[in-house]
Amino acid sequence: MVLPATTSWTRTTVRHRISDDELAARTARPAFGEVLTEHMVSARWSAERGWHDAEVLPYAPLTMDPAMVGLHYGQVVFEGMKAYRQPDGSIAAFRAVDHARRFQRSAARLAMPEPPVELFLSALTELVAADRRWVPSAESQSLYLRPILYAVDPCLALRPGAQYRLLILAMVTETFFGEGAPPVSVWAGSRYARAANGGTGEAKCAGNYAGGFVAQVEAAEHGCQQVVWLDAAEHRWVEEMGGMNIFLCYGDQLVTPPLSGTLLPGITRASVLTLAPELGLTVVERKVSLEEWQAACRDGSLTEAFACGTAAVITSIGRLVTESDTDTIGDGNPGPVANRLRATLTGLQRGLAADPHGWRQQLAGPDS
Known part of the structure; x- marks a missing residue:
């Protein structure tokens, strides 16, 4: 799946990538939510133009109007999903299409535009291409992907926004509750x-x-x-x-x-x-x-x-x-049931088992 033909990507990369040594130090024991990668993906929506201004750009603070609708009235939805390095070096997200569709349902519930599945998947692919070296190989780690959609127009009238921005961030993370998944x-x-x-x-x-x-x-x-x-x-x-x-x-x-x-x-x-x-x-x-x-x-x-x-x-x-x-x-x-299900799921996510349900979505090919 690719972006509609009317949309194109603009790509701007960081001027100075961090060194391999610094990358290794940052990701050695990454606390959940704290070790973000060097780039992010952005796209905008308006009633006049639909989805536009699709960009890959360096991760950086945002500029926003103090009267932004999302800030005042909570028109903000997000997703959480993971990508994993596979045995052949390729990178795959787990059930990305299902996350895209749930993202659409969340947006619809808050009267927001629904990002097309094609845009969602293409954005993930672009971000992984920009930050591929951040995708961990360690069994206990993964690349967590955080899409977020929010209303950006500056208007304090009590109504849905008229302009929206989609961002996708990425971070390296360990197991959420700690090593070994303790109860x-x-x-x-x-x-x-x-x-x-x-x-x-x-x-x-x-x-x-x-x-x-x-x-x-x-x-x-x-x-x-x-x-x-x-x-x-x-x-x-x-x-x-x-x-x-x-x-x-x-x-x-x-x-x-x-x-x-x-x-x-x-x-x-x-x-x-x-x-x-x-x-x-x-x-x-x-x-x-x-x-x-x-x-x-x-x-x-x-x-x-x-x-x-x-x-x-x-x-x-x-x-x-x-x-x-x-x-x-x-x-x-x-218990044995939880352990067995966890092993089955992680095997699927990491490409260690067959994928009969088609849940792995490849975002990048094998290492060259």
């Missing part, structure tokens, strides 16, 4: 809710995450790394863990909350739903109450639990903490 403790409080029916829960928009920070602080105060979001109406039904989808394991049966308009439709979640039956597991999408989760911990029927998402892939949940109780899931360690 996390989760806090299920009843004070805050992530999303309600009719809201923006199924869109990947900036406001959803800003609203969750205070609950994350509360989780940390209770010794937990993550928040379990419960439904907004009853504070009873399990929805997500932070920005990740949840699976409970009853032996060889996986149970996950159904998509209901309040949950983000995770690309990793969709991958697990496809892969689990191929591994001999049964998957059930149904509502799960907090009470059921606690009772299943105590009677031993719940053998393990895990969350899944782009940043962390598969992360086991070791403890469930509420205002009155603390429960351990299984023996508190990563």
